[in-house]
Amino acid sequence: MYSDSPHQFYNIYQEYSLKFYQLPKVFFTNELYKNMSNHAKIAYAVLQDRLQLSIKNNWYDNDGNIYFIFTNENLKDILNIKSNSTLQSVKNELIVANLMSQERRGLNKANRLYLLRPIVRNEDIYSIDRLEADTVEMDVRRDEQGKFQSGSTKTVLPDEGSKSIGTEGSTKIVLPGENLKSVAPEGSTETVHQEVQFLYTNDTDFNELKEDTYKDTLQDTEAEQNRILLDNFSKINELSGLSNETLEMIATFSSDIKEADETIGIIFRAKKKIEDARGIRLDTHMLDAEIQQTLLKNYRKFKTDEKIKNQSNYLFGSLKNFFEDITIRMSESSTNLKYPKLHEWLDK
Known part of the structure; x- marks a missing residue:
């Protein structure tokens, strides 16, 4: 029989409510x-x-x-x-x-x-399958009345004078009424709400609480100041010769302003080391794109290689090798014109 019930129609608003972004x-x-x-x-x-x-x-x-x-x-x-x-x-x-x-x-x-597509390892396939299997298992644990079976977390809101005994292996939270007797099974964790004055009683000294609050306030203030300095890092260092993009990248991968400033120092110390050894001056601005790529490679290395203990020393060595390679390529270009634009990298 024909029915014009609105529940049978496809609705444009419902269709758009089912559109999602997919997160791997x-x-x-x-x-x-x-x-x-x-x-x-x-x-x-x-x-x-x-x-x-x-x-x-x-x-x-x-x-x-x-x-x-x-x-x-x-x-x-x-x-x-x-x-x-x-x-x-x-x-x-x-x-x-x-x-x-x-x-x-x-x-x-x-x-x-x-x-680019993310990398999927055998371990990821196993972890994802296990996660999905756990989700299915949680659904299976419900009995015909929709209650969780053994091993689940159970919350009981008893009637006055009722008794509640938890299922073996479960965690039970009981909010008792008057004259409620609660028997906890062996191995379970049971939380019973008693009188308010007993529930919140502790021996924490008020002065200790004030001291902890003061420390937290100082830490929050310092974190906010650090965030502001990092947000404005490119403006502060706009005369360094590095592009805003490179400076913002350094700020992004630095835990605080001190580390960001140290990275700038490492770049220019490595550059000066090679300049003094070779007797030339390199143009930082012309080398900016390659400096940025060198930094990115190092940041990735720091994220994936736990063997690197001193990141500052590692970064200095990497940048020094980069500037050394630039001077070698410049030397080759002067003899066989293999790199005709390399003269532009010299500081004029």
């Missing part, structure tokens, strides 16, 4: 991605959702790889990000995790962004 589960199992910020993970999901738009726009290169063309302002709007430093932080996280790469396209042109 491997982000929560693989050590390469687990420590990424939720902001970066969500950004990946949003960009992944826009792959179809890139295909419609014919945004793919000669190899068939799909890319995005977004200005920073477009990206901030899409990802609901307010500041350039936060956007750069998100992009750098994805680049270091090898989930995104970008291709520079020259002055006043938006970079091409490529989204």
Whole structure:
């Protein structure tokens, strides 16, 4: 029989309520991605959702790889990000995790962004399958009345004068009425709400509480000051010769302003070491893109290699080798013109 019940119709509002961004589960199992910020993970999901738009726009290169063309302002709007430093932080996280790469396209042109597939290991497959199996098992634990079976967490709200005995292996929380007797099974954890004055009684000294509160306030203040300094790091160091993008990347991967300043110092100490040895001066601005890539490689190394104990020394050695390689390439270009533009890297 025909029915015009509204429940039978497909509704446009209901259909749109079922549209979701997909977040790879491997982000929560693989050590390469687990420590990424939720902001970066969500950004990946949003960009992944826009792959179809890139295909419609014919945004793919000669190899068939799909890319995005977004200005920073477009990206901030899409990802609901307010500041350039936060956007750069998100992009750098994805680049270091090898989930995104970008291709520079020259002055006043938006970079091409490529989204990369996450790495899935055998361990990830096992972890994801186990997680999904655990979810199914939790559903199976319900009996016909919808109550959890043995091994579940049970909350009991008894009637006056009732008795409650927990299931073996369960955690039971009992809010008793008057004259309630509660018998706890062996091996279970039982929490019973008693009189309020007994429930919250402790021997914490008020002066200790004030001291802890004072310390927390100082720590919060210091953290806020540090955040402000890192957010403005590129402005503070705008005369360093490094680009805003490189400076913002350094701020992103630094735990505090002291570490960010130290990184700047390491770059220029490594550069001066080679300049003094070779008797030349290198143009920091012309080398900025390669300096940035060298830093990114090191940041990735720090995230994945636990054997590195002194990151400052490692970074200094890496940058020194980079500047040494530049001077060698310059020397070769002067004899066989293999690198005709390398003279531009010299400080004029």
